[in-house]
Amino acid sequence: MHIRAPYLLFLGDIRNALDAKTASGILDWRPELCAGQYRLSREAVDLGLRDYTPAEAAAAGMRTLVIGVAPFGGAIEPEWVDAIVAAIRAGLDVASGMHARLADIPAIRDAAREFDARLFDVRHGSGPSAIASGRKRTGRRLLTVGVDCAVGKKYAALAIHRELVRRGINADFRATGQTGILIAGGGTAIDATVCDFTAGAAEALSPDNTPGHWDVIEGQGSLFHPAYAGVSLALLHGSQPDALVLCHDPRRTHIDGYPDYPLPTLAACIAANEQAARLTNRTARCVAIALNTRGMSEHERARALAATRAETGLIAFDPIATGAEAVVELLLANLNPPSQACPQTQGDVA
Amino acid sequence: MHIRAPYLLFLGDIRNALDAKTASGILDWRPELCAGQYRLSREAVDLGLRDYTPAEAAAAGMRTLVIGVAPFGGAIEPEWVDAIVAAIRAGLDVASGMHARLADIPAIRDAAREFDARLFDVRHGSGPSAIASGRKRTGRRLLTVGVDCAVGKKYAALAIHRELVRRGINADFRATGQTGILIAGGGTAIDATVCDFTAGAAEALSPDNTPGHWDVIEGQGSLFHPAYAGVSLALLHGSQPDALVLCHDPRRTHIDGYPDYPLPTLAACIAANEQAARLTNRTARCVAIALNTRGMSEHERARALAATRAETGLIAFDPIATGAEAVVELLLANLNPPSQACPQTQGDVA
Numbered sequence: 001m002h003i004r005a006p007y008l009l010f011l012g013d014i015r016n017a018l019d020a021k022t023a024s025g026i027l028d029w030r031p032e033l034c035a036g037q038y039r040l041s042r043e044a045v046d047l048g049l050r051d052y053t054p055a056e057a058a059a060a061g062m063r064t065l066v067i068g069v070a071p072f073g074g075a076i077e078p079e080w081v082d083a084i085v086a087a088i089r090a091g092l093d094v095a096s097g098m099h100a101r102l103a104d105i106p107a108i109r110d111a112a113r114e115f116d117a118r119l120f121d122v123r124h125g126s127g128p129s130a131i132a133s134g135r136k137r138t139g140r141r142l143l144t145v146g147v148d149c150a151v152g153k154k155y156a157a158l159a160i161h162r163e164l165v166r167r168g169i170n171a172d173f174r175a176t177g178q179t180g181i182l183i184a185g186g187g188t189a190i191d192a193t194v195c196d197f198t199a200g201a202a203e204a205l206s207p208d209n210t211p212g213h214w215d216v217i218e219g220q221g222s223l224f225h226p227a228y229a230g231v232s233l234a235l236l237h238g239s240q241p242d243a244l245v246l247c248h249d250p251r252r253t254h255i256d257g258y259p260d261y262p263l264p265t266l267a268a269c270i271a272a273n274e275q276a277a278r279l280t281n282r283t284a285r286c287v288a289i290a291l292n293t294r295g296m297s298e299h300e301r302a303r304a305l306a307a308t309r310a311e312t313g314l315i316a317f318d319p320i321a322t323g324a325e326a327v328v329e330l331l332l333a334n335l336n337p338p339s340q341a342c343p344q345t346q347g348d349v350a
Numbered sequence: 351m352h353i354r355a356p357y358l359l360f361l362g363d364i365r366n367a368l369d370a371k372t373a374s375g376i377l378d379w380r381p382e383l384c385a386g387q388y389r390l391s392r393e394a395v396d397l398g399l400r401d402y403t404p405a406e407a408a409a410a411g412m413r414t415l416v417i418g419v420a421p422f423g424g425a426i427e428p429e430w431v432d433a434i435v436a437a438i439r440a441g442l443d444v445a446s447g448m449h450a451r452l453a454d455i456p457a458i459r460d461a462a463r464e465f466d467a468r469l470f471d472v473r474h475g476s477g478p479s480a481i482a483s484g485r486k487r488t489g490r491r492l493l494t495v496g497v498d499c500a501v502g503k504k505y506a507a508l509a510i511h512r513e514l515v516r517r518g519i520n521a522d523f524r525a526t527g528q529t530g531i532l533i534a535g536g537g538t539a540i541d542a543t544v545c546d547f548t549a550g551a552a553e554a555l556s557p558d559n560t561p562g563h564w565d566v567i568e569g570q571g572s573l574f575h576p577a578y579a580g581v582s583l584a585l586l587h588g589s590q591p592d593a594l595v596l597c598h599d600p601r602r603t604h605i606d607g608y609p610d611y612p613l614p615t616l617a618a619c620i621a622a623n624e625q626a627a628r629l630t631n632r633t634a635r636c637v638a639i640a641l642n643t644r645g646m647s648e649h650e651r652a653r654a655l656a657a658t659r660a661e662t663g664l665i666a667f668d669p670i671a672t673g674a675e676a677v678v679e680l681l682l683a684n685l686n687p688p689s690q691a692c693p694q695t696q697g698d699v700a
């Protein structure tokens with residue numbers, strides 16, 4: 001799968017910035033790929049890119065319309081079809097992270113055939129599936145987990161991965177959602193797998209590796225989410241993480257979209273995730289809390305981080321505002337395998 | 351979906367009786383549908399039915415070849431294809447609970463076209479999917495859960511359902527696996543759903559009902575299974591059970607097929623299932639333990655049941671050997687909504 005850049009980010013007419021997390025995620029982590037935005041109304045979310053029509057974008061050299069919105073349920077809205085067809089007629093490819101497949105919509109499929117456009121459904125086509133084996137793999141793994149959806153699990157993983165690489169550590173970011181896949185250029189859309197194979201797909205995503213290597217795996221959902229907890233649990237079991245980073249937005253009071261479901265406490269979340277993770281990796285432990293403090297003042301952020309440290313006794317950081325240095329230092333100090341820390345010399349008298 | 355009886359149960363050449371649980375489940379609960387068995391070798395599992403070739407079965411009036419084996423992973427073995435094609439050529443329909451679709455195998459698809467046979471993939475085609483809403487539904491629900499796969503969750507649910515119906519209670523058995531669907535004539539193959547929609551599919555399977563109605567839902571997997579725990583959790587959340595019945599085989603020492611995974615204790619299993627269930631139904635509780643004691647002597651069975659009662663303080667029963675009377679009495683005594691137990695008279699002076 002090679003999706004050609006530059007991208008025109010399609011925002012439809014959505015008003016809730018949370019629903020634009022695919023577009024804003026690509027823009028935050030791969031700004032060099034993003035050349036413009038395409039909105040169906042002036043009231044739609046504005047990412048600060050220049051607005052283009054598909055024809056203008058094609059003339060300006062853009063190659064792919066990326067459906068940058070991920071509304072609840074992952075459907076392609078009927079009113080977007082004309083816009084997508086217009087992009088295809090203008091000469092653009094289309095990439096989507098929706099559950100619905102682009103090629104299943106006759107108008108889109110027909111236009112793609114006629115204008116020789118390529119359609120990428122990054123949520124699909126992750127290849128053959130296997131049942132999880134539960135076999136412990138070599139190499140080290142970190143998984144971000146959440147109190148809820150959309151609290152910064154992908155950003156925390158990307159920030160930790162970036163900091164590991166900056167220090168010369170051999171590490172991979174493992175994408176499990178459509179935005180992560182569009183950022184990383186690969187991965188598995190874990191929430192689109194058939195549930196019997198979800199843990200197996202998570203196992204395949206972070207295969208055996210060298211002892212000093214870190215896979216930093218993007219988490220999904222929450223063990224306390226009434227719709228998605230099964231996805232989170234399968235990903236947790238298949239990932240076999242040594243380290244967990246719990247992600248949270250301190251302003252969230254209930255599960256997003258589920259007003260009858262109050263957020264669990266951080267302590268309950270840590271306990272539930274550690275307990276579940278230890279089924280497949282007995283040494284799994286939560287090492288830090290990643291807070292999404294976007295939009296807070298400096299003072300509010302400092303207070304939120306301090307309160308979280310006091311509440312949990314763990315490192316608290318914001319992947320964007322404070323960076324992941326502290327958690328990476330802890331990973332490298334405490335969690336490297338002993339064979340790395342004391343190579344050969346101790347017990348070896350030969 | 352209407353699968354025509356009588357059935358010819360296909361057993362392939364499998365040697366492990368556990369892998370024949372689809373065939374033996376149909377035979378145990380709907381013996382009137384099962385007219386013969388079709389084995390590819392003399393060493394294959396024998397259900398005690400008369401052996402037929404497909405041509406003999408068709409001549410004897412059988413209508414459908416039911417793939418009665420469910421080996422690990424749910425694939426259709428290459429060596430079965432000739433046998434299935436032979437059945438089609440003899441005039442039989444084919445029903446399968448495999449993950450793989452019959453029509454995806456060219457030789458089977460072509461034969462079905464040529465001989466006008468119908469192919470039923472009961473694991474598929476459960477209709478449109480919805481994300482779970484988490485909204486509490488009306489009516490009462492019981493879900494069987496397990497320490498492992500293949501410990502009797504379907505049998506426990508069927509026995510409880512049968513006993514409720516025998517007492518004139520309005521109740522439905524809700525099938526979640528291929529065998530249950532073939533027994534009940536409907537249901538949802540929950541392990542074949544896309545994981546984002548699994549809890550939603552479980553919600554749809556037991557919709558709002560009248561206050562005195564019981565849905566008895568067939569459980570899947572185990573929260574302690576390294577491959578399937580996510581399926582179990584999604585089913586648990588979507589089912590919103592009032593009552594849980596934990597199913598166990600006292601001879602099992604580790605997760606079947608996973609020698610590195612010891613079985614959890616009953617106490618750990620009860621606690622984990624109750625804790626998880628209370629996310630979507632705060633009054634969920636485990637009311638009984640169903641033991642699979644098949645093959646034990648009378649004495650061994652009595653000892654196993656007594657030990658389980660002593661260990662958990664709960665009702666212990668074998669769905670086949672002792673029946674489900676005790677647990678149904680408890681359900682009706684303690685778990686009916688107050689409005690049912692004390693209809694109108696108490697507070698109503700009008």
